[in-house]
Amino acid sequence: SPANHVAGRKKPRGPKLDVDRVSRQEILRIDAPSGSRFKGYRSVYVRDLVLKAELVHYRRECWVTPDGKTVLAPLPTGIIGGYGANLRRLCLMLHAQGQVTTQRLTTLLNDVGIAISKRQIVRLLTRQLEGFVAEDAALLHAGLVASPYVTVDDTGARHSHNNYYTTQIGGADFTVFRTTKSKSRLNFLSLLRGGYQDYVLGDAAFDYLKERRGNPPVVHGLRTFEPQHFCNQVPFMAHLADKGVDILNRQEIGTLAEAGLWGSIRHHGLMANTVIVSDDAGQFRVGNHALCWVHTERLLQKLMPTTAKEERLVTMVRDLVWRFYKALKAYQQCPSPQSAPAFRRRFDRIFTLRTGYEALDTLLERLHRRKNELLKVLEYPGIPLHTNASENALRTFVTKRKISGGTMSQDGRVARDVMLGLMKTC
Template sequence: MTTDRLTSILNGIGKEISNRQLASILTTGLESFVAEDQAILRTGLAPAPYISASHAHRDGITTQIGGERFSVFRTGRSKSRLNFLSLLRAGHEDYIVNDAALDYMRQRKVAPDVIARLAGHPETSFCSQMAWYDHLVRLRQDVFDPSLVREVSEAAIWGAVRDHGLMGNTVVVSDDAGQFRIPNHALCWVHAERLLQKLMPKTPEQTRKLEAIRDEICASTAI
């Protein structure tokens, strides 16, 4: 609901208030709520065996992250993998080059010489995006290569996620959208079953195997 609509409703029931006053009420003194919200996400991500992730595109892009016992929503202007990883930091803003980050770079096929420079430098923790970019410049990385900067930044954010004790063995269950394809990723049962529908068994044995896999998927959704 927009502030214009809410203002109109309040005025209609006799509450005189302007859009500016309403906006001030809705956006002032939110620090304690933000801290509580981030604490919920951190507490949820630490032990969760799995989380689900999805997004909706309206005026902005809302990403839902949730598990069996929690759910949070984040709205912004990007649905990139870099943004999703940033959300998984749960309020932290640091970039860390550790084993998790280096493994991420290898999985993403970052050039070995780039990985070697980052791995060989004694400084591994950076408090902000600007500190991280400054480090890349000092290492003479090509900061004008958007693909390279994105890949190593994703890796360093993933390193921070893991350094904060989040997403240890957690599996991200999604519709296989690119931004959700991070370490420990799996399809939700709906999209996994859709892949089975494309298979055309040619023998009774293949049919039995296909049905067995479908039964396993159905059984897992009942847990």
């Protein structure tokens, strides 16, 4: 019927929501045959992009005050080295978000009609980014204070012809990158300080030393009634030397420095109840730590069975692990503390299996010792079971590394970390 025909028709698309932002209006005329009647206009909205070079001549007023000082009218905000803010916005967008190299960016702008060198483009991309740097630092601080969890990972980076490492720290609402020369636990803790430079020897620091089995006589000699605060590394190391700590013992000094960093983190209210979810790299195993189930199962994939029976055993255990993983995902959707003991018993049954395949049994025994970190989701249902978010975020950095290579200056290194981090956050 006509009614059904009308009801079955596809609903026409409505008008765009940007028609109230018309930038210009043109009337298109036509030579109509003689005797035609004018019936008004028929509107068509066309979206286009205008990209053109512009050379602005600013004539700045110059005055001499009665006391002999010269005052000059200021330039508009955003002008750097004779190049305007809109040009810089385009360079930042194309380079950071569009993955355009500086060489291609130079060619593109010269073709449009802007006389600019590659060196000047590098300056626009790396200099005077203080506002972005401050925003990125505030973002990390806010994330470490308020986020219930962070996922972390790292990848290789090239800087000034040397091997560096880029560490990603991110939560549900933020992502930051930090490229440093080391990927040690000491370096990771310094990143978790959120921009602070101090060391604090307080209860949190001595709890850390107890957990890391610090040298008891040294720990006893450092403990005081009130927490001790050091503004940076120099007075902290001087204090350790005054207390008789062997400065040349790198392992002992490293553990004490880690404790001072952890004390600073807790002193500033960071990482209070934040869970760190990682792939079990040793440098990330600090604080309230949880393990990624995907990387855990990947260890089973890496086994190399030599017989059909061993292959069947590995397949059977992997199937048990994935079924348990799906059950944990269902628990996340509807957490019930009463069911947590059943999950722990099921975990024990899987990871205490003895199959006769020595490599598999050794791996299961090792994973069983990490029970608390693998079952952290039972205490904190809001945390993820994997570090896929960090893997995804680092892909952006790896793509930039493959396309543009490494960085040379400190400004370039900081600019890459900050701009990519803010882009992923947005």
